[in-house]
Structure formats: structure tokens, C-alpha cells
Amino acid sequence: MGEPTKSRIGWRNLPGHVRLAVQEILGDRVVDAVSQPGGYSPGTADRVRTARGGRAFVKAVCPTLNAHSVTLHRAEAAVAARLPGWAPTPRLLGRHDDGEWVALVFTDVDGRHPRTPWRGDELAVVLRTVEELAVALTPNPVPHVPSAAERLATDFTGWHRIAADPPADLDPWARAHLPELCAAAERGLAALDGDTLCHVDLRADNLLLDATGAVTVVDWPHACRGPAWLDTALLLVNVLLHGGHDVEALLRRLPLTAAVDPDALTGVHAGLAGFFLDGARRPPPPGIPTVRAFQRAQGDALLPWVRRRLR
Numbered sequence: 001m002g003e004p005t006k007s008r009i010g011w012r013n014l015p016g017h018v019r020l021a022v023q024e025i026l027g028d029r030v031v032d033a034v035s036q037p038g039g040y041s042p043g044t045a046d047r048v049r050t051a052r053g054g055r056a057f058v059k060a061v062c063p064t065l066n067a068h069s070v071t072l073h074r075a076e077a078a079v080a081a082r083l084p085g086w087a088p089t090p091r092l093l094g095r096h097d098d099g100e101w102v103a104l105v106f107t108d109v110d111g112r113h114p115r116t117p118w119r120g121d122e123l124a125v126v127l128r129t130v131e132e133l134a135v136a137l138t139p140n141p142v143p144h145v146p147s148a149a150e151r152l153a154t155d156f157t158g159w160h161r162i163a164a165d166p167p168a169d170l171d172p173w174a175r176a177h178l179p180e181l182c183a184a185a186e187r188g189l190a191a192l193d194g195d196t197l198c199h200v201d202l203r204a205d206n207l208l209l210d211a212t213g214a215v216t217v218v219d220w221p222h223a224c225r226g227p228a229w230l231d232t233a234l235l236l237v238n239v240l241l242h243g244g245h246d247v248e249a250l251l252r253r254l255p256l257t258a259a260v261d262p263d264a265l266t267g268v269h270a271g272l273a274g275f276f277l278d279g280a281r282r283p284p285p286p287g288i289p290t291v292r293a294f295q296r297a298q299g300d301a302l303l304p305w306v307r308r309r310l311r
Helices: 014-027 063-080 122-137 148-152 153-163 172-176 178-190 229-240 247-253 262-278 291-310
Strands: 028-034 044-048 054-060 090-099 102-107 197-200 207-210 215-217 224-226
Touching: 014 028, 014 044, 014 054, 014 090, 054 063, 063 090, 063 102, 102 207, 122 207, 122 215, 122 229, 148 153, 148 178, 148 197, 148 224, 153 178, 153 262, 172 178, 172 224, 172 291, 178 262, 178 291, 197 229, 229 262, 229 291, 262 291
Parallel strands: none
Antiparallel strands: 028 044, 044 054, 054 102, 090 102, 197 224, 207 215
């Protein structure tokens, strides 16, 4: 999982009127809050307990911390409000949006992130859950979300930006094969038709395992409409990053990816590699100092895999 953001605020740092609004949603006074690690927002991410023993998860942010995080919180609220109750996701209990602060209040999930490097048993149950989720969320139950091609269009032009201004430390093979990488990413983008609601940011720190082994998928601001296999293909990037599993064999074996055109899968991973390596060379966003290193690690892990698949 990614290194947690270093500058996250906590419940007690929220303005009084925001705390009051959250307590009104909960119908009780918050008496304890524990900040949660992981993720890439400088806003709050707290499991809270109320005076009568209720529990919830609260996330809140404002533009002075990071304007993009505010946009993501609003997008997540719109998606979470429409997710079906039987989906393995937290329920949105309410939201506060005063034009500056956006706070989301979810049901609490008493769980932990999968261990990384990924354990085989935990990976197996997560992959089954992702498969079941794809079936359950087809057709897409959330209107007005963008298509995956729309969501990823700018991201997947990362190789074009690198070709226009190659960094000095660009991998020599990538430098010599920039046209092929650009073309592969374009093929990947063209393959993203579908009517499944996709998470498109699946990694260990967006998943929770409870004591029974059940999986909850959290953080849905990037949700979009795409092919049923997309989330499985993206989750395997996190597995590849942490090592210990044959991701190529998984792609060929898993039900959702086994029948997918290999060029489409290669293209998606090429597009992601370009996005990560292009993003990693940019200054860190306000309040999120660790995300560029995480992007670089993902790009460095993906590129050799893409190189093997393009041969």
C-alpha cells in the first residue's frame, strides 16, 4: 500500500461548525476520534465514536488543504449516495458542504487493509469480491458518471507528454520505444467500453478485510462506467508493485480477464505506466508530499511488465 500522507489533519482540527454538522448527521456527540493511515488526502480520515456508543467514519477537507481533494469528496458523495445497499461498500450517512468544507460521514467498517506484500489467501478473497462486484454493478447503477475512456483520457496521454519532453532519467528502452508506448496506450483507451460501474483506484489501502474475511471496497470518487474486467486489471498493478505473485498468470487465469484481448490489457497497463511516470516528475500537490514517490514506484514496477508484453 502507499505510504500515508504526512500532513493529514484530524477531527480536532476541524472548525467547530463542521464538527457540529457531523454530529447532527450522527444524532449524537463525538467523544473519540482515531485518525486512519493510508491514502493521499491531507483532510481528516477518522473513525469516530459517539457518546451513546455509535461509530462512523468521517472524512473532511477544504480548498486551503487541497482543492482537488474537495472535488474528489464531492464526486464521492454523489457516487456513494447511489451505490446499492447490497454492494460491499460503506453506506453514506450524510454529507456537509458549506462551500468551503466538505465532510462525508459513512458507516464504520471494523476492518484492516490487506497485508502487503499480498498474502495469497487475502488476494484470493479480494479478487473474488472484485469479480462479484463487477457482476453486481452491471449494468451501471449510478447515472451520470463518466465513461472510463473519458475518465482516463488525459491520464493515458502520459507517454505523449513524456515524448514531448523526455526526462533525463527516462528508462533507455522506453526512450527508444516511445511511439510503441503511445500507440499501446491509445489501444488501451479504445478498449474501455462497457456498462459496469468501475472503481478504477483499487489498491490495498482502498480495501478493508473484517474478522470474517469479508471485503469492503472504500473510496469511490473516481468511479466510472467501463468494462467488467477493468478493476481486476488495475488491482493487479498493486499486486505487481508489492511482488510475490505471478500477475501474468493471474491475468490469464482469472475469469474476468482470461478472455480479454491481451493487446487491450497491455494497452491499459501501458497507459497507466505513462501516467505514473509522467506524474512522478511533477511537483507534489499541496498537502500530499508522498504521492509522487508512490507514482514513480508504480511506474517503475509496470514498465518492465509492459516491455515484456509488447515484444
